[in-house]
Amino acid sequence: MSNLTLYHAAPSRSSIVHWMLEEVGEPYDIHLLSLKKGENRAADYLAVNPMGKVPALRHGDTVITEAAAICAYLADAFPQAKLNVPVGDPRRGPYLKWLFFGPSCIEPAIMDRTFPRVGTPPRAALGYGDYDTVIEVVAAAVRAGPYILGEQFTAADVVIGSGLRFGMMFKGLPERPEFVAYAGRCAERPAAKRASMKDQELAKG
Ligand SMILES: N[C@@H](CCC(=O)N[C@@H](CS)C(=O)NCC(=O)O)C(=O)O
16 A cells, blocks of 8 residues: 555546646545435544545645645655746746636636636736636746746646646636647646546546
8 A cells, every 4th residue: 555545536626636636646546426415414424534635635644735735735745857947946926826816826727717607807806817718828927938947847737737737628728739739748747747647547447
């Protein structure tokens, strides 16, 4: 048994962490949950994540939830994988910005587009501002490439790359050439391919 356990439903937002674990390269176990059967709402899992959602990661005695937080945690916990930007490096600012931008701007923008609200809240009250601005900001960030911080692939790419991939897959994001090219580069990574193939097997049940 390894020191790392991913609570996972394949495929789902926990696939983001599955890919991240493959990038890290440490041994890990998967505790598979069926969302269809409601296993994420069972008492034993609510003791792990009271939100009743995947992913959750157990590392020794520590439990971390929220996909982007788990990616940031793993990048720091296993610095030899070179997926973080250390404190003191000026690129740490943009690195953290993109890690947070995924769950706080890209995902809510996609969700509001997919499931429109009754009445539009004022732009200033929405953390992501407005959908079109989010699209333009991300497109500008991934245009030059190869990765969001340039040459170094980091945990921020796992978060933003997953957001763009799932967003385009579910038609919540347009297939802009910048998004397609960047998501394609991410998908070509051996770790992303391994996670995706394992997810396909896991999804068969
Ligand atoms: N904010 C969470 C969201 C996690 C989430 O919504 N997971 C979905 C799977 S894609 C889930 O567990 N849904 C089951 C449910 O809510 O019953 C994160 O980013 O990790």
